[in-house]
Every structure is written in C-alpha cells, then in structure tokens.
Amino acid sequence: MWRKIKILLDMIKFEHTIFALPFAFTGAFLAAGGVPSLEKCLLILGAMAGARTAAMTFNRIVDLPFDAQNPRTKDRPLVAGLVDEKEAWLFFFVAVIIFFVCAWGLNPLTFKLSPIALFIVLAYSYTKRFTWLCHVFLGLAIGISPLAGWIAVKPSFDLVPLVLSLGVVFWVAGFDILYACLDEEFDRKAGLKSIPAKFGRKKAFFISAVFHTLAFSFFTMVGILAHLSWIYYVGLGITLALFVAQRVVISPQDLSRLNLSFFTFNGAISVVLFLTTALALLF
Helix, strand or coil: CHHHHHHHHHHHHHHHHHHHHHHHHHHHHHHHCCCCCCCHHHHHHHHHHHHHHHHHHHHHCCCHHHCCCCEEEEEEEHHCCCCCHHHHHHHHHHHHHHHHHHHHHCCHHHHHHHHHHHHHHHHHHHHCCCCCCHHHHHHHHHHHHHHHHHHHCCCCCCCHHHHHHHHHHHHHHHHHHHHHHHHHHHHHCCCCCCCCCHHHHEEEHHHHHHHHHHHHHHHHHHHCCCCHHHEEEEEEEEHHHHHHHHHHHCCCCCCCCHHHHHHHHHHHHCCCCCCCHHHHHHH
C-alpha cells in the first residue's frame, strides 16, 4: 500500500507543491496581519494539497496519449503501467473531496468559490491543445493561491492579494515557458501549442524574461501596498538574484541545467518571499 502511495505521489510530483503552497500562506499571513490560527493553517494546507493533487492527477490522465509518445515522459507511472487509470481516477476523486471539505471548513465564501477554483486548475490541462498562451493559464491556476489564502482568512477581496496573484501568474508563466523548451520539437510534431513551439527557443527566453520582470514588479508593489518592513525587501533582493541566476545557468543553446533552474531556484523564490513576508509582518 505504501509503495502504491509513493508511486501516486511521484506521478503528481508532489514535491512541486512548493511552488504554490508558500504563496497561499503568504496570502493568508497578509490577511491575518501575522500568523493565522492553527485551524486555518491546517485547512489551507489540506485544501491546497487536495486541489493540486486533483489537478496534477487529472493532467496525467488527460495527457496520457501524449505522454506515451514523448521520450521525456515515457517513464511516468501512468505511462509505465505502475498505476492504472482506475487507480488514478480514484486518487483524483479522493483529492477533490478533501479539497471541498477543507474549503467548507474555512468559510462560506471560500466554499462558494471552490468550484470555480477547481475548474481553473483542471481546465489548464486542455489549454496546450488550443493556445500557445497555455503558460499564462498555468500561471493563473497557481496564481490564484495567494488570493485563495487571503479569502480563507478574511472572506473579502483586496488589492494586495490581487497584485500578489498577478506576480505569481507571471512568475509561473515565465518559468513554464523555459521548461517547455524541453518539448519544443515534440509539441510541434504532436500539434500541441506552446510559446517555444510557436516562436522558437530564443524568443521564448525573451518572453520569459519579460514575464519575470513583470512578476518582480508586482512583487515589489505588494511590499508598498501592504506597508511591509525592510525585511520583505531583503527577500525581494534574494528573489531578484534568483531570477538572474536562472538566466545564467541556462541558455537557448544549453538546457542541461534546466532542472536546477526550474525546481531549485523557483522553489527557493516561493519560500523566500513567504518567509520574508511573514517576518516583515511580525517584526
């Protein structure tokens, strides 16, 4: 049983939750003006884990025909037969139930908005079939995390979480464009849409840089709008260094260190911004 659970978690790359979860808590901490209650934190954790697990499992199921043809994804558990589709669908529905139960436990507005949030994160899986702007839609799917975290604590809309969400949208879209460079040729052959497949790798790198510039601008605006202390700006400085580092370790001609750029640097950005936001609110 534990082996099967490990395979399922590997199927959805559970460790990549680090991209969205810290930003959900950033939104929650901003709404609370400090540390939210333990109950709120646990329910946010459950809702985020449920939503992401559902989204990634759904993605693996609907992308199975393409993953089976792509040399980069041929070893994924669903393709390799380590997990069958019935097990994947069961995993999906359990995750959806966890998401809705946690959303219900947070507050009425969160529960009312939860079907919309679920639709957004599931719909992303189909966007590569229709538009090369799929990266922006992935950004939206993850970018609603700060707003969701805010509403979970304070059931209202505000400019601060909206601006933070915009930052996350362009941050995610920017690094997803770079990651999509790995599948540039396959996407063209399979008829899938992406910015690298549409414009080529060099232009994709430029568009990614523009998106990350926008993301950094929105992150800076958050500090100003929320009147955060100097600690937050230390985090911004580290974030800027990580953005630059991504451009140093990879290039359109050399993607050999893309995993370092994709996971390590971007995972660090989400954690750094969360920690410095929390510290800026507390001190």
